[in-house]
Amino acid sequence: MATGTGTYHQQLAEQKRGAILDAATRLFMADGYAGASLARVAQDAEVSRATLFKQFPTKASLFEAVVTHQWAATSDDRDTPEPGDLARGLRTYGRRYAALMSRPEMVGLYRLVIAEMPRFPQVAQTQFETGKMPFFRELEDYLRAEHAAGTARVDDAVLAASNFLGMVGGYAFWPRLMVVGWDPTPAEVEHAVDEAVATAVARYSVA
Structure with missing residues (x-):
């Protein structure tokens, strides 16, 4: 049961991470680096700010993840x-x-x-x-x-x-x-x- 619970939480975390990266990509493209806010990313990704900041404490770390995600797309x-x-x-x-x-x-x-x-x-x-x-x-x-x-x-x-x-x-x-x-x-x-x-x-x- 513990293994199943752990897998579920891991999948949930990966889904949230994917939603954050998708939302951040859209906002960076639309508003630029300066204009994109982490609060708006959390809102569009439908995650809490705490969840966002736990994975990406700064805008720079989020942008780096977006870049890595795009280059790993295939x-x-x-x-x-x-x-x-x-x-x-x-x-x-x-x-x-x-x-x-x-x-x-x-x-x-x-x-x-x-x-x-x-x-x-x-x-x-x-x-x-x-x-x-x-x-x-x-x-x-x-x-x-x-x-x-x-x-x-x-x-x-x-x-x-x-x-x-x-x-x-x-x-x-x-x-x-x-x-x-x-x-x-x-x-x-x-x-x-x-x-x-x-x-x-x-x-x-x-x-």
Whole structure:
């Protein structure tokens, strides 16, 4: 019985956390970092202020959780490729990155960071360190593994990862911030990923 009770309380806590993150995401996007209040987050999430402050005692900690949550949005079907097939591995990372960056919430998050950066530089630092960097480092590690396996020659994994994600993001994400109506189809995004993969394979693959 105790185990069942513990599981129930854990599930309830996870549901409340999810409701808080969803409400916080909406409010950050709508009102900006400065305008979003923790009291309003608690109200919209239908939780007590005590519950909110227990999990997120500051606005900064809540924003960090929102960023982490958004970057982990596709982690349920996450496939970490093994070295040995550079094209397959890059395609896995490229498609995952394109899917993440194409989400409306991610576009809104970046717009928020750009708008708030002059007044709150920590929001940009949070977005970079807790959001993009873990993904970026995972791709770096994969490229180093391919290099160690002898299937690719990647002398600078940081530059290689940056160039590859830049090719994908240059089509799938960045125009969304500036070009009204930019909304490529899934097939067009997949084609852009495949072109980035082909370019990287031509540069780094060992025949």
